[in-house]
Amino acid sequence: MDITNSSSDPSNIWKTFERTSKEGHIKQFWIQSLPDSHIEIAVNYFTECFVKEEPICRAMNVMETEGGLEAMKNIWRNAISEKCCLACFTKDDKNEHKLVALNLCYKSSSSSQKTESHSYQTINDYISNFKNLYQMFNVDGYLGSVGLITLPEYRGYNIGKELLESRKYLCQELGLKLAVTLFTGPASQRLAEKAGYKDVYPVSIDEIEKENPHLIIPNLRNFTKKLRLMYILYDF
Template sequence: MENGNSKWRRPNSVPYPSIWKRFNGRKEINGVIPKFWIQDIPEDQFEVAIDFMMGGFPYDEPLNKYSKLEGDSESMDTLRSFLREMLEDRLGLVCYAENPDPNGKPIVAGINVTHIKMKHEKTMEIKGKTLSKIIKALDLVINMKDVFDMFNVNACLSAMGLYVAKEFRGQGLGLEIIKARENLCKAVGLDVIVTTFTATPSQIIAERAGYKVLSEILYSDLERTNPTYSFPGIEEHTKALKFMYKII
């Protein structure tokens, strides 16, 4: 895991926070089609965003779920720290649902902890055996290709988790959040987006958004490569890790 804060800063010319996308949902909630917008996560909402992610991402994302990450307190604390550090890039995205109460606050419907990834970065210390296993498994597929040399860039947008609240699933939020990354990248001057998609549904959504596979490895091959990288039960729901990209 690497630290994306060392050599890149969000341009001061790009307003922060900015709204990157507005859209309507796909199905009614209480008789009304909900309205959503996607924007930068404001600094005063970083902890809210982290709490939102920690409330679902460790339990739903396949590598986390099938390694029982939630049972390793040290790994959970480290994941929280990683999310906090990545949000400091001021590139994280939040999808808000319009509150039906005119005096109510917007409702957090989804979060994508997007952050900068640099060619030369300081390695972050991973504390917790479970998280260390997960990160090493991710690194296997990521390190199959050198994205910086392939695309002749020194920085690109990456992500550490996308989570949508259960009550808003089926509204197309995942696809819209992934698409909103493009507007963000155009504004801040990033030409490439890379993400490791660990589940079949997210891989399908990424393909619909125009992402292509850079490298992939079957979970069964992952375990054969190193028995340490075993995630019992994961293949019942998803078959492969896919490192995917999109050129902006």
């Protein structure tokens, strides 16, 4: 598969795979680090898809809340700036490279300092810090994530699972043995299970509100019943 052009550095490609389309055509995909040329496309994809589908964003009505969308964009851009985001490409009908799925990852270390105060990040941080993950897994750092999306027209190819599995190669490159993510919806939680992720601990909405009343998000129960902090430990 020839994937060498301005959007794809072959040394940066973590995985390739094929799928059969509904029309019976073989489609080729590859996963690489997100190139700088596609940063704004990535932010736009997350604006169009993630905030409209992710349970916490939906419950918070991020699209309609003043400053909510800009705060989310800052979270995404901070992750992108760390240069460890995974992007899945394919070729469209014009044989041009098309970005079809993304996983915005970041490296968390025991010395990391949090700068975001948006409610979405606050909940993520609260659950992630409920236990000391560094001590629990005896690591100095881990690969975290602020979101994963697949464009609607490319769903059904199991691309999300391929992205999660590609974290292994990214972690190896970064010298990390642990990947941890807060999976907020039933679909993403099932996807994580298929990719080999296990629970650090699941947290019900009732538990969050009981322990931290200031984290109450009205209507969150309408979109998810449980938030699951999940991990995978690699044996490098």
